[in-house]
Amino acid sequence: MKTLDNTTIFITGGSRGIGRAVALRCAQAGANIVIAAKSVEPHPKLGGSIYTVAEEIRQLGAQVLPLQVDVRDALELTQAIDQAAEHFGGLDVLINNAGAIHLGNIQHTDLKKYDLIQSINHRATFIAAKAAIPYLKQSAQAHIISFAPPINLSAHWLGLYGPYALSKYGMTLLTLGLAEELKADGICCNTLWPATLINTAAVSENIGTEAAQHMSRKPDIMADAVYNLITGACGHITGQSLLDEQTLNLAGITDLADYACSPEHADRLAKDLFIN
Template sequence: MPTLKDKTLFITGASRGIGREIALRAARDGANLVIAAKSDAPHPKLPGTIHSVAEEVEAAGGKALAIKLDVRDDGNVAEAMAQAAERFGGIDILVNNASAIFLGTAQQTDIKRFDLIQSINTRGTLLCSKTAIPYLKQAENPHILTLSPPINLGKNWLGGYIPYTVTKYGMTLLALGLAEELRDCGIASNALWPQTTIATAAIEFALDKALLQRSRTPAIMADAAHGILTSDAKALSGECLIDESFLRARGVTDFEHYKNDPACEDLMIDLYIDP
């Protein structure tokens, strides 16, 4: 079975949610995990810090390096990548997971708020990817995985919260563009997005707590990410992948255990996914 043993994964936004779950899934293989996020101290409402996840990674069988990271800070990103490479002898995989959400219309979105989500989502993805590339060029089977949606230009997705949509589609364009730019280097770049909403702090606090019952756990995204990141980088690149579709193509047929509420029969389809 393909494994991430001894691979070094640099994961942004890894202190909770999907980033944390991807880290723990890789840790069970015996991977090296760079837990990079802003949360280095406990939050009164949000569980998890880079240090608590690092402890979980070690307990799961991996090696961990916790780094406080602001993906908007050029110097911070460069220093973090250098520190990770020095600690583990290189970087094999970058997971662009850090993201900010605000579901307001153009009229409702303050420009300073847009600047924030744009700087984290699109600019942060570009900055982290650009900084990681020299290290990835030295790796065997290197991957960049960006957690962003398929570019769906249906009118229903354009009217409601276009400022946020612009930043998430920007992440996807970067993922697709990097795949072509780096194809001759053997570095894969793909985007991954969930079929349904995922039970994370973003759902609970930024959207609607009631959606937690209609969501899947982050484990489905972690399993899909594991499958992508253990694939041949030269064979799988430049794709917008959906967790359920990808896993089904790999032979997975049972998705019941991914439900956050086992009794739920009405899962909520995620943003940008047509029914």
């Protein structure tokens, strides 16, 4: 197994779901983990907090810094990145995982919800990247990964979820722009998105536990995709909008059946949003 010893990974929104899975996977490989999220108490329905994940990471023998951060607050987020770099002596990977979802069209989206998804999704990506760049420039294996989809201008998706699409495509555009801006500095910048639904508490809450079990993959597939991307197992990649299964294929992993929550339904998984 390739090691992430002596690397520091800053994950926004890593208290549950995919963020937690990524944190644990990288911790297993020896990385220092910074969990930057709002939750200091487990959510009554979704569970998880920065402290519960921090304890899981410690049990793996890795170093962790849990920080309560509202990514909408530019000062809080910037100071958290500064604190993380000071605490661990640098920063190697920024993962923009924090996100807010809203499945509604323009007519069914009020301004408060619109502002929320824009500020948590693409605005926080901008703030975090801008704060992290000076530290990433000093790293020999710097990477920015944003959990955002390939830009799909299908009228179907735009008509259904225009405001949410804007917020996530904004993350994609910023990340691809960073790839070009920072290529001379050796900083890889890519987006990563699940090809299928991922069985998180939030997904189960929206579509039902049984449906999620039958139609989804485990968060581990995203965690393994991140791991292979930042360790270089996929090769030197920057400026790409990647899917989880595509990333694993590049690393030579082609049998993805074990990632299905229900292996007997592995050939009937539901595609994620914005994937045709």
